[in-house]
Amino acid sequence: MNDGSKVVSRQQILTEHLWDHPEIPQTEAVRTGRWKYIRYPQHPEFEELYDLRNDPIEKNNLFFDKEYAEIRTRLGKICDQLIQKASPPRNC
DSSP, X not given: OOSSOOOOOXXXXXXXXXXXXXXXXXXXXXXXXXXXXXXXXXXXXXEEEEETTTOTTOOOOOTTOGGGHHHHHHHHHHHHHHHHHHSOOOOO
16 A cells, blocks of 8 residues: 555545344445444444544434534435445346
């Protein structure tokens, strides 16, 4: 990684945990420089939003705070876009 090759710069990163495991729920998440948005596909009633600048240990879930509605909507759309971009093409 430090061999002088081209560095890829990103504004956000997608993480997914999609394996079936009885003790670990499936997740989809987007992480930016400041925010972390997490959702649970099998449990849509649970979502999380953290301001990593002000809450680096993720103790205060801001998802249900109306003040952050625009951010959670934007990050949800980014998550959808990144998942679609990362998904293999379907042969119909």
